Amino acid sequence: MLLVGMLALGTWLSGAIEKRMIRHEGELFALYMDSVLSDQVQSLASGGLLSDAGMLALDKLLHGTMLGERIVAFKLWSRDGRVLYSTDLTQIGLRSEITPALAAAFRGETQSRMFALEDEQRRLQGAHGSELIEIYAPVRQPKTGLILTVAEIDQTTDILDQTVGAAQAQSWMAVIAAATLMYLLLAALIMPASNTLIAQKQQLQEKVSELTNLLAEKEQVHERVARAAGGTTARYERSLHRIAVDLHDGPVQGIALAAMRLETLADVCRACSAAIGAKSTVAEDFKRLQDALNSAQQDVRSLSKGLHLPNIEELSLGDVARRVVRDYKSSSGMDVELTINNVPEDGPLPVKITLFRLLQESLANGFRHGGAVKQHIVLGTSNNRLEVAVRDDGRGFDPQAAQTEGHLGLQGMRERVEVLGGTFYLWSAVGQGTVVRADIPLTSRDGA
Structure with a gap:
């Protein structure tokens, strides 16, 4: 310049x-x-x-x-x-x-x-x-x-050329001298600042390199945590499956055997007229015991069925939601409106498991505790995250009081979402229904 x-x-x-x-x-x-x-x-x-x-x-x-x-x-x-x-x-x-x-x-x-x-x-x-x-x-x-x-x-123009040439030569010499002086002055002023800028640039490059390494390490840690979270979800479901099998093969069978034996004893004692206390006979007490055992057997079977996770690994995210709605309608007789917007066909298994349990628990809570008549599920995606919303028109409740009382269902839903790096949100008010929202990263790893 x-x-x-x-x-x-x-x-x-x-x-x-x-x-x-x-x-x-x-x-x-x-x-x-x-x-x-x-x-x-x-x-x-x-x-x-x-x-x-x-x-x-x-x-x-x-x-x-x-x-x-x-x-x-x-x-x-x-x-x-x-x-x-x-x-x-x-x-x-x-x-x-x-x-x-x-x-x-x-x-x-x-x-x-x-x-x-x-x-x-x-x-x-x-x-x-x-x-x-x-x-x-x-x-x-x-x-x-x-x-x-x-x-x-x-x-x-001979004489004029000589005069003009001499004057122009002098002007060029003056310009060159002024430019040289300006260059020296600028160099004297800029050199220290230039050295400072070079040193600062080097320090900045070192900082950027350190931050890049830290970000790479953080990304690796995040990937390991995500993989571990996915593995934890899968192992947790396998543990629940084993518990369900153990309940079915152990207590359920024992209760069924006891009920059958009581039924035989009740038949034998049906003609007994001996009374136990003032108001009941032996046969009547046998009948009450048999009914209690049958009720306990049904409860344990329901518990076992709830703990058991169907095979959803081959299902798409949309099909997982449809499976939950179908099972819920079969058990409760209630219809659920399902809206699916731009949801990818496939997703990591931990995400599918969390989606299944989240919808299952939300619908069951709305039916059992809220008395909901209308329930609506909305699935969508944004920024590579699965967005889930479940609304009902039930009685509603005070979320702060529920948190103080320690409801395991709400706590379990929150933990399942957050362990995959997602966010969980619950809104409810007495007489105004309930809304459960969650967004879950679709980059969750299956883990070991």
């Missing part, structure tokens, strides 16, 4: 110097010609033509002198555009259109410009260079200052 600025400034200065030197040259030459020609053109004061003596004096001035060597062409103009005198004799007496420069000279303004010559013009005028200085200089009457004529002078 400094170099470009230096070149632009030097170029502008060179052009300005050249224009100024041309104007100065024109003014000096006009002043000289006015002082020299004023006596020779006095005959024009009476409105006549240039006298023979005046022409002869001009011929002597412009031929064989140092001034004549510099002048390539010379003319004297009248106000009406007629050539009064010319070094080219064929031009004398001709009339031409008054140019703006000629008009300005008759107003007393010296005009000067540099122009390039074509090859033919150089041959005709005998000029050696490729450029000439054209000057229009007013010539005045000494006493009155009245402009008698305008001299048009075309002169060579």
